[in-house]
Amino acid sequence: MQERESHAISRRSIMTGLVAGALVVGLDPVSRNWVTAAHAGGPFDAIPSLDGTLRTDAASLAAAADDFGHIVSRTPLAVLEPGSVGDIAKMVKFCRARGLKVAGRGQGHTTNGQSQVAGGLVIETAPLDGIRIRADRAVVGGGVLWGALVQAALAQGLTPPTLTDYLGLSVGGTLSAGGVGGAVIHHGAQVDNVLELQVVTGKGDVLRCSPTLRKDLFDAARSGLGQVGIITEAVVRLVPAPATVRRYNLYYGSVADLTAAQIAMAEDGRFDYLEGSLAVVEGGHTFMMEAVAFDATPADDAALIGDLTHTSVTIDDLTYWDFADRITPIVGILQAIGEWQRPHPWLDSIVAASAVDELVTAALPGLTPANIGLSAVLLLYPIPTAKVKAPLLRLGSAGEEHAFLFSLLRTSSPGSADPAAMTALNRAFYEQTRARGGGWYPIGSNPMSKADWKAHFGPAWPAFKAAKTKYDPSKILAPGQGVF
Structure with a gap:
C-alpha cells in the first residue's frame, strides 16, 4: 500500500x-x-x-x-x-x-x-515499423514484428537466419533479450545476427553502434534488457530462404534419450533446425525431437533419419512460411478459449548439458496440470555454446560445449495453482540449475535480485556496468528488470 x-x-x-x-x-x-x-x-x-x-x-x-x-x-x-x-x-x-x-x-x-x-x-516502439530490404540485410524499426520482416524478406527470397517460435514479437524486444530458436545450432541467436543498431540512450542521445562503432554500446544493447538504450532500429542479417520444410517429429523414451539425440544432431549438422518438446500424457510423458531439413525430399529420409534410434516418427512437408508462422494459429485457439489472456508465470532456464537429464527428469513428477496449467508448453532447445557470441546472452557458468534452454511455459488456468505458487516453483528450479552451472533466460517469471543479476552476467558484469554508467548514468531505463 x-x-x-x-x-x-x-x-x-x-x-x-x-x-x-x-x-x-x-x-x-x-x-x-x-x-x-x-x-x-x-x-x-x-x-x-x-x-x-x-x-x-x-x-x-x-x-x-x-x-x-x-x-x-x-x-x-x-x-x-x-x-x-x-x-x-x-x-x-x-x-x-x-x-x-x-x-x-x-x-x-x-x-x-x-x-x-x-x-x-x-x-x-510499435510505431517504429519501417522495413527496408537491402541485398543481404534488412533495416528495420525496433517495433517491427518478426512476422512482418519474414514476409518482406521472403518477397526477395530471403529470411533472417534465426527465428523464435512465435513471430508476433518485436525486433527490438527480442534483441533486448536474445532471441533463441531452433536454428541456433547453425547461426546462433537473433542477437548474433545483428549488424548494427540505432538506440536512444538514457541520456537521450540517438546513437548508432556496431562491432566497429561504439562496440561497448553494441555489446550492452544486445541482450542488455533495455538497460543502456531503447532499440529504435536494427540492421539484421538475411540469408537465402528455403522454399519448403521437411519436418521429422522423432519420439524417444526418456529425457536422456532425447537430449543425447539432440546433442548428436547439433554436432552432426545434418538438420537445419532442432528443437525438443515434452508433453504430459495419461500415464506419463512423451519426449520429441523436432528436426527440420530445408528443401529436402522423401528420397532424403534414409540419409537424414535412417541411422537414428527413436521409438516412432511422423513426417510432414510445409512451405517455409507455414513452418515459420506455425504458432499463430495456435495462439488464435488459445485466445478463443481464454488461455492466452490468463496469467503466464513462465520458466525459462538455461541448463548445463551435464545436468539436464537429471534436473529435467526430476522435475517430471511436478509437471501436472495443477502446476503447469491446461495449455502449458514444455520446450527443450539444444544450444551449442560456441554459436552464441553476444557477450550478454549468458549460458551459465559451466563452460560446456552444449547447454539447453528449458522453457516451461506455464499458464495459471482455472483449477491450477496461482501465479505466486508457480513463480515460486520457477525460482526453486532456477536455483537448482544455477547450482549446477546453468542460468536464466530473462524473459520469464523469476524475480531476480541485484546480486542474482551480477551472478547471472558473471564475467560480463564489469563491462555491462560500465556501459550502464556511460550511457544511462541516471539509471532511468528499464527499471522493471531490476538489474541496477
Whole structure:
C-alpha cells in the first residue's frame, strides 16, 4: 500500500504542479501532448513539441500497466506513442531531467513486469515499423514484428537466419533479450545476427553502434534488457530462404534419450533446425525431437533419419512460411478459449548439458496440470555454446560445449495453482540449475535480485556496468528488470 500511495502522490504532484510550486502539467486537448505553464512565479519549462502523442488517459495507462504475464502491475504517468525517433530522444531527456523512469515496450510480451514502470513513462516502439530490404540485410524499426520482416524478406527470397517460435514479437524486444530458436545450432541467436543498431540512450542521445562503432554500446544493447538504450532500429542479417520444410517429429523414451539425440544432431549438422518438446500424457510423458531439413525430399529420409534410434516418427512437408508462422494459429485457439489472456508465470532456464537429464527428469513428477496449467508448453532447445557470441546472452557458468534452454511455459488456468505458487516453483528450479552451472533466460517469471543479476552476467558484469554508467548514468531505463 505504501508503494501505491507514493506513486499516486508523485503523479498528483507532477500533474497539478505541486512540486516546489514550480510547474503545472496538463494535457492539451487539441494536440494530445503534455503542456506546461508557469505556476506561482515558477520558471517556464515546456514539454517538448512532439510528432506523436503522449497519452495520459486511463485506458492507455491501464494497458501499459499490464503485460502478457498478467502478474505484475505498475502504472505509469504517461505513454508515448512516438511519431519519430526524435520524440523518444526528447522525452528521455525530459524524464531524465525530472528523475522519471522510462521503459521501452514493444508487444508487452514480458511475463513479470519487465516492460512496465511505476510513476514514469512507457515508450511504445510499435510505431517504429519501417522495413527496408537491402541485398543481404534488412533495416528495420525496433517495433517491427518478426512476422512482418519474414514476409518482406521472403518477397526477395530471403529470411533472417534465426527465428523464435512465435513471430508476433518485436525486433527490438527480442534483441533486448536474445532471441533463441531452433536454428541456433547453425547461426546462433537473433542477437548474433545483428549488424548494427540505432538506440536512444538514457541520456537521450540517438546513437548508432556496431562491432566497429561504439562496440561497448553494441555489446550492452544486445541482450542488455533495455538497460543502456531503447532499440529504435536494427540492421539484421538475411540469408537465402528455403522454399519448403521437411519436418521429422522423432519420439524417444526418456529425457536422456532425447537430449543425447539432440546433442548428436547439433554436432552432426545434418538438420537445419532442432528443437525438443515434452508433453504430459495419461500415464506419463512423451519426449520429441523436432528436426527440420530445408528443401529436402522423401528420397532424403534414409540419409537424414535412417541411422537414428527413436521409438516412432511422423513426417510432414510445409512451405517455409507455414513452418515459420506455425504458432499463430495456435495462439488464435488459445485466445478463443481464454488461455492466452490468463496469467503466464513462465520458466525459462538455461541448463548445463551435464545436468539436464537429471534436473529435467526430476522435475517430471511436478509437471501436472495443477502446476503447469491446461495449455502449458514444455520446450527443450539444444544450444551449442560456441554459436552464441553476444557477450550478454549468458549460458551459465559451466563452460560446456552444449547447454539447453528449458522453457516451461506455464499458464495459471482455472483449477491450477496461482501465479505466486508457480513463480515460486520457477525460482526453486532456477536455483537448482544455477547450482549446477546453468542460468536464466530473462524473459520469464523469476524475480531476480541485484546480486542474482551480477551472478547471472558473471564475467560480463564489469563491462555491462560500465556501459550502464556511460550511457544511462541516471539509471532511468528499464527499471522493471531490476538489474541496477
